[in-house]
Amino acid sequence: MELNRGKQAIASGGGSRSIANHVFHMINRETQTPPSPFEVYYKLHYNAKKGWLNY
Numbered sequence: 001m002e003l004n005r006g007k008q009a010i011a012s013g014g015g016s017r018s019i020a021n022h023v024f025h026m027i028n029r030e031t032q033t034p035p036s037p038f039e040v041y042y043k044l045h046y047n048a049k050k051g052w053l054n055y
Helices: 002-006 019-026 037-045
Strands: none
Touching: 019 037
């Protein structure tokens, strides 16, 4: 699996959850507003220790 994972062009830190599920959990509870596309992209493709996961 590690070899196949290394072949992917774009890395993602989203885990096994779908993007829609990530968006659902990022909805602001007070105002019921969904996150912006940039906020979702940032959450899925940025790691504080490694930086941007895309090459």
